[in-house]
Amino acid sequence: MYQLYAYATPNSIKPAIMLEEIAQPWQLHTVNLRQGEQTRDDFLALNPNGKVPVLQDSQTGMVLSESAAILLYLAGKHQALLPSGPQAQARVFEQLFFHASAVSPAFGQAGFFTRLASEPQPLAQQRFSREAMRVTGLLDRQLSDSPWLAGEEYSIADIAHYGWLWRREFAGVSLATFPHLRRWFDLLSARPAVIRATEKINALFIA
Ligand SMILES: N[C@@H](CCC(=O)N[C@@H](CS)C(=O)NCC(=O)O)C(=O)O
Numbered sequence: 001m002y003q004l005y006a007y008a009t010p011n012s013i014k015p016a017i018m019l020e021e022i023a024q025p026w027q028l029h030t031v032n033l034r035q036g037e038q039t040r041d042d043f044l045a046l047n048p049n050g051k052v053p054v055l056q057d058s059q060t061g062m063v064l065s066e067s068a069a070i071l072l073y074l075a076g077k078h079q080a081l082l083p084s085g086p087q088a089q090a091r092v093f094e095q096l097f098f099h100a101s102a103v104s105p106a107f108g109q110a111g112f113f114t115r116l117a118s119e120p121q122p123l124a125q126q127r128f129s130r131e132a133m134r135v136t137g138l139l140d141r142q143l144s145d146s147p148w149l150a151g152e153e154y155s156i157a158d159i160a161h162y163g164w165l166w167r168r169e170f171a172g173v174s175l176a177t178f179p180h181l182r183r184w185f186d187l188l189s190a191r192p193a194v195i196r197a198t199e200k201i202n203a204l205f206i207a
Pocket of ligand 1: 050052
């Protein structure tokens with residue numbers, strides 16, 4: 001049994017999708033970010049970085065933060081959604097690192113400076129919004145050549161990128177001019193595992 005500590009956020013939905021894809025039993029624990037629950041001592045004991053998601057593996061006692069690390073742990077343990085062979089795996093890692101170092105910060109900061117900053121910061125707003133559009137364009141181009149983001153197979157690279165594309169409105173990103181990414185997003189959104197995970201994660205807003 002897995003325990004997932006999460007909220008209705010781009011990073012939280014990734015392990016939820018993975019757990020549904022591999023059909024493992026899991027329980028969802030709400031960490032209400034709006035009420036600051038990520039700073040409570042009991043949550044900091046799980047992740048001193050004070051961020052969701054966190055996965056707890058009841059079988060091994062493993063407690064893990066960082067969505068990409070969680071995806072890799074589950075993929076390795078259950079031999080799923082990670083192709084074998086160094087080249088195919090390197091393509092997946094390439095996308096995981098690109099997501100963590102480029103897409104995620106660009107989308108997060110674009111959203112912050114557009115919607116949440118207490119004072120207007122035009123330079124920062126423009127810089128991160130442009131960067132969010134630029135990296136979205138790179139993903140679209142990648143998908144003009146291959147069905148999935150790391151090549152011929154659906155993998156954890158697709159799940160990693162899905163999180164922020166699912167929450168793209170926060171960053172002011174639209175798929176209107178990105179037809180390949182639109183196709184990919186619609187295909188992923190229709191997967192039963194993604195539908196189940198999305199319903200569970202969306203329900204946390206109400207919880
Ligand atoms: N690199 C981390 C980022 C985690 C992250 O930024 N989580 C956000 C929600 S998507 C969070 O918990 N924010 C709360 C805070 O910063 O106080 C990952 O991929 O898991």
